[in-house]
Amino acid sequence: MKKRNLILLLSMALTMAMIFSGCSTKNEEKKEADEAKTATVKTITTEELKENYKSEDWKVVDTRINDAYNGWTLEGVSRGGHIEGAVDFSANWLKVEKEKKDEILDEALKTKGIDTEKNIVLYDANGKDAKAVADYLSEKGYKNLYVYDVKxxxxxxxxxxxxxxxYKAIVPASIVKEVIDGKKPESFENSGAIKIVEASWGEEDTSYAKGHVPTSFHVNTDWVEPPPAWMLANDEALAELAKKLGLKKDDTVIVTGEATMAAYRVALVMRYIGVEDVRxxxxGNAAWTSxxxxxETTSNKPEPSDDFGGTIPGNPDLIDTIAEAKEGLENPDKFVLVDNRTWDEHIGKESGxxxxxxKGRIPGSIFGYAGKGDSTTLDYYRNIDDTMRNAYExxxxxxxxxxxxSKHLSFMCGSGWRAAEVLTYANAMGLEDVSLYSDGWIGWSNDASNPVETGEPKKQ
Structure with missing residues (x-):
């Protein structure tokens, strides 16, 4: 009996030893894997970066929020903008939950030339963003990774x-927060009255009441393009709207919203009315919560005013009429009508x-990209978090x-939403000789006398 118990105890001891040995081996393997991953991420000095940042074997990547890359001076950096030649791949993109996220991010890596064969320098200003992107790339098999403090x-x-x-045409959430807190941050030092506007379709209970940037008052997009046609309201109606909203020529207006496209549409109309500083x-709201x-859900109301302080519209050249679009198309050496609809809309496969x-397109218009889905998308102009895409791309x-x-660009889409956003990005990039053909395809095709084309356009 004693012998059997001894054998049983020895057997149990051997089994436990094997279990602990296996656990130890697995723990060691995990530790080695973690150490190997960490070992691939090195710190690069400024001198080393100066020597290599222009080399084809190196790729410098800005991992901060999109606004810092664009030009805003954020997180204690003494100069705004990005290292010359750097591409962007924000750590913020990794937090976004979106369908086909992995596919979208892989496409971004490919477009920006961030490939496994190069030395990749990831920089930030907070000591967190570069590490987050480094971890992400390490898991994808990248080996030659470096981190750097852009300050x-x-x-x-x-x-x-x-x-x-x-770059100031589109504003980061942190700057809007400073404005709301009563501060005068970068580029707002000389601003007069600063007003925050939430733009969305429908009355307040449709979207605004569910949550909006604090202090913002609601603007229904139907007020700038009334149904059932949903074409831009006439100048008299827009003048009345300016009174209703208490807008003044020298106001600074920041437009927000859950749907960024609506914000850009309303912002452009306010610029057309004559508000001199509209951003x-x-x-949108996702950037605010991110x-x-x-x-907030408080209902804020604008204070009406009869004194706009100038003529309405104060910026009439910002929006083209059908007649002006036709005149421009007759002068292709100076004018380009950019069609910001989907490819299927452009070739007449669907109306959108x-x-x-x-269905169809305006003869002479050039396909200028929009979204990869339907008429509510702008994938070719946005990052995965719906911020403005890299201007160089x-x-x-x-x-x-x-x-x-170098020519005058007149942007168009179905009625003006997508094109208004693209036009604002063009402005941010420094292009000023631009306008919006606001009636777009819908306005053009409603008149049967206007010519229409379908099918793939002939190559020039």
């Missing part, structure tokens, strides 16, 4: 940094709208499409 580069005035010429929250701020069945896309930015 060091920005502190040396002799080192080149770049920014969009008019948009880059990324920054850690809360939306449930309330409009006419937009420029390259236009170049490949045959859009000459």
């Amino acid at each position: 060091e580069w920005a502190a040396d005035e002799s080192l080149p940094m770049a920014k969009y010429e008019n 948009v929250l880059n990324g 920054a850690g701020y809360e939306l 709208y449930s309330y409009h069945d006419k 937009i420029s390259e896309m236009w170049k490949e499409a045959g859009i000459d930015t």
